[in-house]
Amino acid sequence: MAKISTAGNYGKTIRSDCKITIELTKSGGLKIDLISKVKEYFEDQIISLAKNELDFFEIKNAKILIEDRGALDYVIAARIEAAVKQLIETDKEYLLPIISENTTITKSDRYRRSRLYLPGNTPKLALNAGIHKPDGIILDLEDSVAPAKKAEALILVRNALRSVNFYGAERMVRINQLPEGLNDLEQIVPHNVNLILVPKCETAKQITDVNNTIARIKKEINLKFDIWLMPIIESAVGVINSYQIACSKNVVALAIGLEDYTADLGIQRTTEGYETFFARSQIVNSAHAAKIQPIDSVFSDVNNMEALKQNVLISKSLGFAGMGCIHPLQIPVVHKGYAPSEKEIEKAQKIVDAYKKAKKKGLGVVALGSKMIDAPVVKRAQKTLDMATIGGK
C-alpha cells in the first residue's frame, strides 16, 4: 500500500471541509500540523480528535497535515478515516456518537413532496439543508460524486447520517448503481438511514437484491429500524417493468429520472415534455396500482422558478405526489405546487365532516349527498387536509 495518502478538499472556495494528508513514518510518533481559519478557536479540539482517531486505527508513527476550512468534527473524522484506509487494511470504523435527532423512523406513507439532493462529498451543503424544510434530504453517492472520490464520500455520508441534524427531514441515501450500490449498503444501513434510493433500477430482481442485503446487515447487527426503498426508473426497460418494481417489498415510492431516460431513448428532453409523457404516466399508473407514491424527476433550471412552478402543476395533474429538488429555493415552490387546491380542500373537508357526523351518530354507512363514502375515500380526504395544513393553506 501507499505511504502517503490524501482525502477531502481544501481551497479558497471550499467551506466546511478539510484536506488530510498522512505520511506513514518509521519512528517519531505522530506529528500533526494544522492550517485552519478557525485555528485560534478549535486547535485543541481538532488536534485531540485527530490523535484519538489515529490511536483508534493504531497508527503510531506518521506526519499528518490538516488543511481546514472550518470543517466540523464529523467531517474531519471522515477525512482522516478515508486517508487512513488508503494506507492500511482495516474494517474498523471511527464513529462519533449519533445525535438523538437522527434516531427517528419514518412511516411508509409520509409526505415525500420534496427531496433535496445533496452531493455526498460536499459537506457545506448538508449542514443547513434541513432548515429549508424539505420532506427528505438525499445524501447522494451516485452521479454527484466523482469516481475517484466514491470511497471518501461513503465515509462522509455515513458520518453525516449520525451527526448532522436535518430537522425532521427523512434521511435518504442514493446508493450507486447496482451491483456496486450493494457494497454501499454495508456502511449506510447500520446508521439510521430512513430510505434508500436505488438508481437506474430496471428489474424487481434488483430490489430483491437490495432487500436481501439490507435484511442480512440488519440481522447481523440486530437492527430494528424500518428502511424504505425508492427505486428510480431511468430507462425504457425500467418503465416497462415499473409495476413489478413498485410491488416489491419495502418500496414506498417510485421515482423517474428523465435525463437518463431520454438519453436511453436517444431523444432530447424538452420543456414541454411530450417525449416523456408516456413514461411519466406509466410510472404514475404503476405506483398507484401498487398503492405507493409516484415521484417526479428533478427540474434542473434552478434560476427559473416560474418554469418550475408550471412544471410542478403539470406533474401534479399527471398524478405525481412529489419531485426531486436540486436547490433549497425550489422547495417552497414544489410544496406550494403539490398542495391541494381550494376546491380539493373543500371537498375533502365535506367528506371528513360527514364521516365524523356519521361516527358520532353511530351510523355504519357514511353518505355525502347521494354518494356512499367508504373508508379509503375518508382516509384520502384526511390526507388531503393534512397536506393542505403542512402546505400552509
Add this chain to the structure above:
Amino acid sequence: MKKADKFVKNAAGRMVPTIVNGKQVVPFMGVNKYRPAHNGSAPRVPTCIDYPKDGNKIVESLKEALIKSGLKDGMTISTHHHYRNGDYVANMVFDIAAELGIKNLVWLPSAAFPCHAPIIEHLKSGVVHHIEGSLNGPLGDFCSHGNMGGLGYLRSHGGRYRAIDDGEIHINIAVLAASAADMMGNANGVLGKHPFGPVSFSKTDSKNADRTIIVTDSLIDFPCYPWEIMGNDVDFVVTIDEIGDPEKIVSGTTRITKSPDRLLIAEYCAKFVKAAGILKNGMNFQAGAGGTSLAFVHFIKEMMVEKGIKARSMIGGSTKFLVDMMEEGLTDYIFDGQTFGLEALSSLRDNPNHIPIDIFDIYDFHAKGNLAQMMDVIVLGSTEVDVNFNANCITHSDGRMLHGIGGFQNCMLAKCTILAVPSFRDRIPVIKDEVTTLVAPGELVDVIVTERGIAINPLRKDLIKATKNSGLPIRDINDLKKEIDKICGIPAKPKLSEEAVAVVEWIDGTILDTIRKVEK
C-alpha cells in the same frame, strides 16, 4: 503621552480609558443617561475681503492648496468616503504630506476602505499619527496589532457628525471630493462625469474646518447647483483627472444574496415584521444596501404588493430596488444618505420625492427629531451578538477589526431594530455569552434573526405577544445558542492582550468599549 490611560469600568461593565490620546473622555453611563454639552466648534473666522472678488479660488494643484491651507505637523485632516473603495483623494493628501515632510497628522475619514491601504506606510513613517474613523481591511489589521501611533477612535456616522459639531474634534483642513464643482467651490455629488450621490457626510466638515479644499474632476461653470457644499465655506478648488473609480462604489453591496440560507434569514425578517403588525400603510423603514438587507426588501416588497400596502418613506443606501419600489408606488419617499448605482443616481437627480439628506438629520444625537428613531423597523447585519442581545459589528471573535460602525449604532434608536445574522460562520458561533466588542447595548437590540430561529429581546413584551401564534420559529436565545454550540463545538476564547488599540464611542460621545491588541 500614553495612548490610553486611567481605565474605569463603565455602566456596561467594560473597562474603558478616561484619557484617550491625551484628551479627557467620558465613560459610557447607560442608554440615554448622558447629554453631551454642545460647546460648539470654533473654526477660523474668515472675512470676504480676504477672498478673490471674482470668486475664483482655483489653485494649480492639491499640493498648492494644502500648502496654502497651512498644512503642518499635528493637524487633523478630514476626508469623506462617498467613493467607498474607489476613493483616490485621501491617498493623494497623505502622499503630498509625506513629500512635504509633515508628521503626526490625524486622519478623520467618514470611513476607510481597503483602497486606503497605502496609508499604512504613512502610519509607519509617522506622517499620520493615528486615525479617528472606521478601520477595516488592511488598516484594521494594522491597528489591531497595536502598530498605530495613537489610539484608534471609532465613531458611528452620527457620532462623527456630533463630535465635529461639539468641537470635540477640530478639523484643520477638510479635503472633500466632489463629482462637480465651480471655481468658487460650490459643489455636489450628483453632477459631473462620475457622480456618487448626496454629500451627506461632509457638510459638517465644510462648515467646521479651518480650511476646506474641494477636489473635483468635473469643473463646471458657476453656479454649480444644487450647492450641497456652499462656495462660501470653501477656501480652495482643485481639479484633477480622476477623483475616484465609480465602479467600486457599488461593488458587492447592491446584489440580492443568492445564498439560500441568507435568503431564509431575510424571509424570516420580513415575516416577523408582518407578524408583529409593523407592515402597514404609512410605515417608515430603513433598508440598506448589502445582500441580506436587499433580500429583506425583496420579501417585504412581495408582502406589500400582496396586501396593497404603501410605505411613507424608506431610508437608503438607495439602490435600484428602492427606486423600483417608489416607481411602482410602494413608497412615497426615499430619504437618501448614500447612493449606489446609476438608477438610484438618476432617480435622486430627477425625482423630487427622492430626497437627499444630511447625516445630521438621520443620525445625529443633537438632531431635534432624529429620523432613525422615527423608523418603524430597521434591519442590520452584525459580526456577533450575545445572550443579553448586545451586538458587535466591528471586530470578529478573534478581536481583529474588520468593519466600521457606519450607521449601526444610530439605527438602534428605531422602533424595532432587527439584527439578521447567520448562526455561525465557518464553525464559529455568532451567538456568544459575551460579545468581544460592545458596539450596541442589548437593551436597544429588539430582535435577532438567524436561519435557525428568531430570538426576541425579553424587554419587548409587545413583540413577543404580537408574534406568539405566528408560526415563526421564535425561540429563547439561550436555546438557540445551545443548539449552535452543539453543532460547532464551543470555541476557545481568543488571546487578546491588555493593551488598548482603539475605543468605541457611543452615539452620545461616551466611551462604550475598548478594543484590545491582537496577540498574533
